[in-house]
Amino acid sequence: GADGLLLTPSWERGSPEQGEGLWTVEQDTPVVLVERSAPLGHPAARLDRVRSDHAHGAAEAVAHLAGLGHRAIALAVQDSPTAPRLRVGYRAAVAALGLTPVSPSPLDEAPSRSEADRFERTLEYLCQGVASGNVTAAIVHSDADAIVLIPRLQARGVRVPEDLAVIAYDDEVASLADLPLTAVAPDKQAVGAAAARLLLSRLGVDDPGATDTTGPGAGARRHLDILPTLRVRVSCGAAAAAP
Known part of the structure; x- marks a missing residue:
C-alpha cells in the first residue's frame, strides 16, 4: 500500500x-x-x-590539514558503504594539492575480520607511520573509531594532535570525546x-x-x-x- x-x-x-x-x-x-x-x-x-x-568531505579534511602545514596525511577507514567515496576524495585532494603520497592502510586491501582486528591493524598502521616520520596527520572513519583509537595511540606514546593531527569522519559523537575531535559532518x-x-x-x-x-x-x-x-x-x- x-x-x-x-x-x-x-x-x-x-x-x-x-x-x-x-x-x-x-x-x-x-x-x-x-x-x-x-x-x-x-x-x-x-x-x-x-x-x-563523501568524496567532497574527505577532500575538505585533506585541504584543512594541508592548510595547517601537513604534507603526509593518512586515511584510515572502516569497511562501509561510505569508504569508497572517502578514498576517491582523499586521493583526488592529495594529488591536487601536491601532497606526499602515504602508504595505504592495510584495511584497504584486506578488510578487517572483526572490530578488534580493525582497531589493532589501524593502530599499528598509524603508530608505524608516525614513528617513521612518514605520517603527521590522519583522517579516521568513523568518529567512534577515532574515539577508541586516540587513547591507544597516546598509550603508545603518540600525542594527539602534537605528533598526529586527527580529523574524524561522521561527527555523530566526535564532540563528546575526552579530546574533542575535529570532524567532517555529513x-x-x-x-x-x-x-x-x-x-x-x-x-x-x-x-x-x-x-x-x-x-x-x-x-x-x-x-x-x-x-x-x-x-x-x-x-x-x-x-x-x-x-
Whole structure:
C-alpha cells in the first residue's frame, strides 16, 4: 500500500555490484535512493537519488590539514558503504594539492575480520607511520573509531594532535570525546529532507516550503549531492596553531 519508497539498499560498497540492485527499478511506485548511487549504465542510475558528497568531505579534511602545514596525511577507514567515496576524495585532494603520497592502510586491501582486528591493524598502521616520520596527520572513519583509537595511540606514546593531527569522519559523537575531535559532518537531516521532498514531488504533493516552485514532477530525474561541513575542534591542532 505504499505510494512511494525511500530506499537505502544494503550495498556493501554504496553502489550495486554487477547483477545486484535490479529490484530497485522494478517497483510500481516512485523510488528515491538515499545515501546510495548506482554506476553509470546500471538501470538504477536512472532513479532519483540524494546522497552526502563523501568524496567532497574527505577532500575538505585533506585541504584543512594541508592548510595547517601537513604534507603526509593518512586515511584510515572502516569497511562501509561510505569508504569508497572517502578514498576517491582523499586521493583526488592529495594529488591536487601536491601532497606526499602515504602508504595505504592495510584495511584497504584486506578488510578487517572483526572490530578488534580493525582497531589493532589501524593502530599499528598509524603508530608505524608516525614513528617513521612518514605520517603527521590522519583522517579516521568513523568518529567512534577515532574515539577508541586516540587513547591507544597516546598509550603508545603518540600525542594527539602534537605528533598526529586527527580529523574524524561522521561527527555523530566526535564532540563528546575526552579530546574533542575535529570532524567532517555529513548533513544527514538535509539529505533525508531533500529525499522526502523529491519523493513527494513525484507523487504530486506540493511543498509550501520549496524554493523551486517548478519541482521535478514527472520531468527529468535528479541526482542531488549534499556537501558535508568541517567542524574544527582540538584534535587537528588548529587551536594550538591559531595566533
